Amino acid sequence: MHNSAIVASHLTVTRETVRALQDVNFSIEPGKITGLIGPSGSGKTTLIRSIIGAQELTSGSLEILGLPAGSSELRKQIGYVTQSPAVYMDLTVLENLRYFAAIINAPTDTIARVLKEVDLQPQVNQVVQQLSGGQLARVSLAVALLGDAQLLVLDEPTVGLDPLLRRELWKLFADLAGQGRTLLISSHVMDEAELCTDLLLLRDGKVLSHGPKQALLSKTHTKSVEEAFLALVQGGSHAA
Amino acid sequence: MQLKLTVATAARVLKQLEHDKRTLGLLFVVPCVLLGLLAWIYGDSATFDFIGAPLLGIFPFLMMFIITSVTTLRERSSGTLERLLAMPIGRLDILGGYALAFGLIAIVQSAIVSTIAVYGLGLDIAGPQWFLMLIALVYALLGTALGLCASALARTEFQAVQFMPAFVLPQALLCGLLMPIEQLPGILEAIAHVLPLTYAVDAMQLVTKESNPSAQAYGDVLIVLAFAVAAVFLGAVTLKRRTK
Numbered sequence: 001m002h003n004s005a006i007v008a009s010h011l012t013v014t015r016e017t018v019r020a021l022q023d024v025n026f027s028i029e030p031g032k033i034t035g036l037i038g039p040s041g042s043g044k045t046t047l048i049r050s051i052i053g054a055q056e057l058t059s060g061s062l063e064i065l066g067l068p069a070g071s072s073e074l075r076k077q078i079g080y081v082t083q084s085p086a087v088y089m090d091l092t093v094l095e096n097l098r099y100f101a102a103i104i105n106a107p108t109d110t111i112a113r114v115l116k117e118v119d120l121q122p123q124v125n126q127v128v129q130q131l132s133g134g135q136l137a138r139v140s141l142a143v144a145l146l147g148d149a150q151l152l153v154l155d156e157p158t159v160g161l162d163p164l165l166r167r168e169l170w171k172l173f174a175d176l177a178g179q180g181r182t183l184l185i186s187s188h189v190m191d192e193a194e195l196c197t198d199l200l201l202l203r204d205g206k207v208l209s210h211g212p213k214q215a216l217l218s219k220t221h222t223k224s225v226e227e228a229f230l231a232l233v234q235g236g237s238h239a240a
Numbered sequence: 241m242q243l244k245l246t247v248a249t250a251a252r253v254l255k256q257l258e259h260d261k262r263t264l265g266l267l268f269v270v271p272c273v274l275l276g277l278l279a280w281i282y283g284d285s286a287t288f289d290f291i292g293a294p295l296l297g298i299f300p301f302l303m304m305f306i307i308t309s310v311t312t313l314r315e316r317s318s319g320t321l322e323r324l325l326a327m328p329i330g331r332l333d334i335l336g337g338y339a340l341a342f343g344l345i346a347i348v349q350s351a352i353v354s355t356i357a358v359y360g361l362g363l364d365i366a367g368p369q370w371f372l373m374l375i376a377l378v379y380a381l382l383g384t385a386l387g388l389c390a391s392a393l394a395r396t397e398f399q400a401v402q403f404m405p406a407f408v409l410p411q412a413l414l415c416g417l418l419m420p421i422e423q424l425p426g427i428l429e430a431i432a433h434v435l436p437l438t439y440a441v442d443a444m445q446l447v448t449k450e451s452n453p454s455a456q457a458y459g460d461v462l463i464v465l466a467f468a469v470a471a472v473f474l475g476a477v478t479l480k481r482r483t484k
Contacts, residue, residue: 052326056482070482075328086319090256102248103329127259143323 005030005151005182006051010060013046020046022205023060028184028198030150033177035196035213036186037225043205044186048153051184052080065150076104079149083156085140089129093120093139096128097146104147111146117172118142119165134161141169152176154185158192170195190226201229208232241332249329249337253311254344263307267345271299271353279361289364294417294444296357296372297379300346301437304380305408308342308387309400316391321479331476339384339472346380347373367447371457375443378464382436385471392478411437416445436467 004027011024021043028034038044049055050062053070062069065077087096097111115121118138123131128139141157158166173183177197185196193199199216201208209216209232217223220231257264275292282288315321324334350373357363358372365372390407394400414424414432421432432438443460450457 054322054326054482072328075326078326080323080326082319082323084319086323088252088256088320089318090259091252095252095255099248099252100327103245103324103327105328 004028004063005032005065006184007063008060009062011050011057011062012059013043013050013055014058015046020205021050024205024207026200026207026210028182028200030182031177031180032198033173033183033185033196034198034200035193035225036184036200036202037188037190037193037229038202038208039188041204042202044188044202045155046205047202048080048155048184048186051151051153052078076147077150079144079147079152081140081144081152081154081157085128085136087128087136087139087143090127092125092127093131093142094124096139097142100143101146106146114142114145117145119168134165137161138165150181152181152183154183156187156189156192157185159187159189190224190229193225199225201232203233241330241336245329245333246336246340249334250340250344253338253341256311257341257345267303267307268349268352271296271303271349272356274299275353275357276361279357279363284362286364288361289448290445291417292357292361292363293365293372293448294415294441296350296354296363297376297440297444298412298417298437299353300349300376300380301383301440302404302408303349304342304346304383305387305390306401306404308338308384309391309394309403310397312338312388312391313394313397313400317397325479325481331479331481332472334479335388335472335475338388339381339468342384343377343381346377346384350376350380365448366451367449367453367457371453372444372447375440375447375461378443378461378468379440382440382464382468382471385468385475388475389471389478392475408437411435414438415441417441436464439463439467 006028008024008026011021012019013021036044036047046055050057050069051064053074057069064074067074094111097114101111115124118141120135120138120142123135128136131139137157137160141154144152144154158169161169177183185192187193196213198211199213200210213225216228220228222228222231275295278292278295279288354369354372354376358365358369386407390403391400394403414421414428414435415437416432421429421438424432439460443457446454446457446460
């Protein structure tokens, strides 16, 4: 077991000429559900792309499960769900899962397990194109759950889902974290942030705050993540 | 590169086509109709033999170019490619899977089209039909490979379609079909000699004349295959796992 699932030190990423991430430092422990929270343009996507190895780093370092980001060994260990459902629209749910399961060499009973976890058994033979937005998001999530990835990176996984299912999925996330897996869940929706144990707040490519949610609330004397975020931003601009 | 993953990718691509019955129909019916039209225009003259055989290769070449560039571009824009690249699968497995799937389609297509051309439309070929099909397959593989390359340069599906005339028409003009390449102006002749379609057309024209494929015909096939393999590798280089 590694001491930290993700360690960023002095991580800077410049895209085109824009500094997407500036001197970012943090360390995420395994078995935690960390919410990656920030407005759009704050660097969330760049950070996620860096973690999954799709982004070249400009300077600084980023270690995932003890290996530098982008190492080929990491591709078996990271489950990644993009915000737009990255699945084949012209295939059925089952055909999609079979193909991705073949790539990660998952045992055959995995598909049945995953279908149950995301509650898609009735739709298994439907072409993905015909599914609703929420069902589509779950197919994409199911793909990430196929492997036994130690790190799951989820980009707004439960937006637009029915509340009951959302609760089920958060229960599933908690179970996964309980097994020692690390979840990094990005969101700009603050009520999702409430469900995370830890929070990493980003703004303008910099870390605004990182730590347990409770610590953040008590530090800022607020009751919700949204208030805390506002307090930090306004506090920051006063200080500047 | 893992064979299992190449095969899984090919199976997935074929499954996608299986759901798209209309595309599948177009792939097999359109070349037959076009060739029938050509046979009708030229009647029983020798011109049909001269032009018909190369066109038997050019149709699969064109169609494979278009469907490959559009499907791979769709894979890039839908995010599935980014997902695949974040998974333990090689870039050549992905491209090889595409080439394998479209190669299989091309075999079926060329079998149907060449059978109709030879037995239904009276195309006279001196050489064996299997060699004709082999060349048609090589044409299709070349189309697939160049389509993969073109999709790397295109940002939208609209651009991908525009690349067809850009990549294909200059080759079609210089390949010796409109005018024998020896009669082209010197510079154009030199250019024609480094374009793959020239060799593919030469091979097709040899089949119509030679009862046994000559060393030159086999040489042509190998040259076109080499171009196709090089294009697939070039395509693999453009599939970057990490971007700036």
